[in-house]
Amino acid sequence: MTRVEENKEGIKGMANPTRYGIERVAYLLMRLTGLGLLVYFVAHIAETSSILQGKVAWDEMLALTQTTGGHIILALVIGMCVFHTVNGIRVMLGHGGIGVGTPGRLDYPYKPPSQNARHKIAIYSSIVLAAIAMMYGLAVMFGE
């Protein structure tokens, strides 16, 4: 069956974080930061390989990254890394069934225990931590 016939929402539906609460924002950020980190990671391997060409090449490379743009990218990477790590720990615990509540009869109006404050707080914390780390990074890099 093709996607159209199935009336799939497609990537837009998968990526739209506006409709179903912060959990869905976390889901999207997790993907984006994962991908971002992967890109950075590959670039970082390429970047560091310049060390093989000796000091000149390394310094040229450093110079290339030690620009305002480079710093901003690096700050972003720091932020992504912190978010992905902290949220990753939350997600792993959740995936293992920890902190998702205990099964039991629910009473109307139903509040699903898995969508609980613990997880929401953890998500907000990872965002805040990421922001702090980014600012710290920026301060270090620009504050020379």
Place this chain on the structure above:
Amino acid sequence: MRESVIMKIHYGTALAAVALVAVHVLFRLTQNFAESLEYESVIANYQFLPYAGMLEIILILLSIHGFNGLRVILIELKQGRSFEKSVTYGCIGAMALVILYGSRTIFLTSMGMT
């Protein structure tokens, strides 16, 4: 491989990476950030074998984790036997390349062959 094994590796590499990346980043921060990136200090770091070993482990772990993550995203986007096969092999291939390329840097540098 069973999907559960793959995903256990995914979580396992993530967990291990938490610790190792922390060390890696802290290393950058023990000294002045800019200073730590000086050619000489970087070379010195590489030639400190435990550190180089750690870098190698990070390299392997994160490549596995990252490219498996990429595979997950891709097979969720589009289905079909041949597509999924090429995603799997593509990711394994890319992962191997990155690991090899990165290892080369680490190996040669730590051997002092720059």
Place this chain on the structure above:
Amino acid sequence: MVDSIEYDLLIVGSGLAGLRAAIAAAKKSSKLKIAVISKVQVMRSHSVSAEGGTAAVLFEEEGDTIESHIYDTIKGSDFLADQDVVVRLCKEMPQEIYQLEHWGMPWSRRKDGKIGQRMFGGYSFARASYAADKVGFYEMQTLYDTCQKFENIEFFNEWFTTSIIHDGQRFLAVTAIELSSGNFMAIKGKALIIATGGAGRIYSYSTYALSSTPDGLDMAYRAGMALKDMEFVQFHPTGILPSGILITEGARGEGGYLLNNKEERFMKKYAAGKMELAPRDIVCRAMMTEMNDGRGFDHETGVRCLKLDLRHLGDSLIKEKLGAIREISIKFSGLDPSQELLDVRPVCHYMMGGIHTNIDGATELQGVWAAGEAACNSTHGANRLGANSTSECIVWGRITGELAVDYIQKTQITTPFPHHLVEAESKRIYDGIFRGNGDVNPYEIRQQLTDTLTDKAHVYRNEAGLVEGLKKIRELKNKAWKHVDDKAKEYNTNFTNVMELDSMFRVAEVVLIGAINRKESRGGHARTDYPTRDDSNFLHHTLAYYDPKEPIMKKHPVTITTYKPVERKY
């Protein structure tokens, strides 16, 4: 020519009775090809709405007896039940409860881990096995899920069956429309089990699912089978306003009571012994009398009602045992039963009547069985006791499923298939209905028809009203409503709605004529002009056979084995 496909056993209806039959048949033979055909998807049948309980004697060691279940049922039926049938129900039921349990039914449990039972109307022992207040839903889930084990059960979801094809001697096929494609097809089979459920949507104020229309009954009726005891329609005391959704008898079983506008528990005047837990016919009559005598409340919709008080049960008990009705009251009526009184009035709830069958569920046509609410094997007589219907569905689902397999295994059909009958049916529905002409909105006619029954054939009836109702219905029938404005093939529910309406006319007519003929009051049939039971003239079942002009009415004896009819007091 109309396409056809072939199966061994056809089951029309995927409610409790249909699913139970499918499992019984599949268990008995893994070779037979079984088709479960339903106009709704599998878990959407009306049975999912059953709330309160399923009756069975489980605790003989604690004082309950099968004998008592038998007598309660017969007395509840106002002695119109066939007593041998009741004996069968009550004897086979306990095993069925345990079988459901073994298949995963989430019965509510007592502290000791055994199946929980609650009090229900008309019983002398708490013997309604319950699973919170979603008994029918959980039973459906258990049966449906269990069906998934069997590879030879195939579901025909959303196939609207229109007729039964036979050669005058025995069953050959049904015709059906696949809703999603609009294709009309003959489905051949060696045996058929009709499990199309009740038809309570011929009343406008009803607890039934919107899909509970009489097309299944009508199909059998047109094929020459008799409809039995159709004048006995059960009203349930507590339909909540304004929707008519059911507040289960379990609410009173747990201790809820009914109040009039003097804030008194008026049931003490009508059934001092059982109070609110008297059988439904008695409670409904009491409620109607209270309201007619000015002791009701006026609901904001302009309808009169009484109050159901559950407040004293306490929030935690209500949440634990009556969660679904709590949800319903809060959502649909804005009332929390632990805080406020609920507005209730009698509402159409069950049809004691149905397709005439014998004790085995076999109809008069060879190869056709009927089970569940669509059937009338005379378990319930003139008034069903709550929680006995799901029991009946399950017991006769199993019996008919097994018997149909036996029959199939010994049957060879050699006669050529009567294609002309399929063509004739295709003409009837496509030329007569789909391509029909008219300017009257069929939905308006349907509303008027159901309002007429609600008006004239309610808890209390009388000659004048019933005759007027019949006249009104015949007038409506002659209007130009037989047309379908939606011309598409795919998922044309406009078409099926008009076919449903078509069947309503025939079945409503049988209900009214049966009620006119029965000049006595018995069980659910209360005539203000003949207020007492008349055993010398009316201790018999009513049969109605189809005739294009007017139903042919006959009588059928009641099987009385042990218990002679006596006056019914609670």
Place this chain on the structure above:
Amino acid sequence: MAAQSTQISKPTSIPASKYVTLRISKFNPKKESSPKFIDFKVPYQKWTTVLDAILHVKQNLDHSIGVRYSCRQASCGSCGMKINGRPALACFTKIIELNSDVITVEPMNNFPIIRDLVVGFERMFSTHKKIKPYIIREDSEITPGTKEFLQTPEEVEKYIQFSNCIKCGLCNSVCPTMATDSSFVGPQALAQAYRYIADTRDKGKKDRLKIIDDSHGIWRCHFAGSCSQVCPKGVDPAMGIQLLRGYLLGFRS
């Protein structure tokens, strides 16, 4: 025993004072290339549900509306659709709760459209079947004299919540994985896999874990939680899935 006057019970006879615009997505994929919206003015009361409003249109304004319904009391799972962009049961959504002058109804996503608001459930039903949703044990058929397997109320609590699934498909229609992955088992079936595994009477845990441990199985859930947020019956599939995955990851046994 008095007159029959009070037997008239037609709640809809109260004149409606307010009107709302109901915007219905109409589409017959066999005949048309894309859906179009048609607006209808519909009267409503404080108790009118979206399903009531749609049926009002079907009965009086456009007989051809394709809509699936049965119980009208949120127990059969027929009437799931997107209401103002968010999937819900039409019979369990009141007009006044929506606080909006225009109510847009569309078919649920991630299911093929049959017509208008009606979608096909074949795939969901077949994945449900795939996870073996029944008690697996040798003695699940009774013999004469068999009594119940004992189960305490506390043991019932462990799975009863998941047993409330009405197969409405709302969860599958919002899950971000389902939005792109047509092979994913989906929250509905996964929650049912957990329902049976958590039942003390069941012995099929190994079987089921094997089935869902697949490249489009349980691992494709990323705990986005939307399924639980739209579930009308409080099933909380997200919880069930994570607990289920706990078994596979060795967090639980």
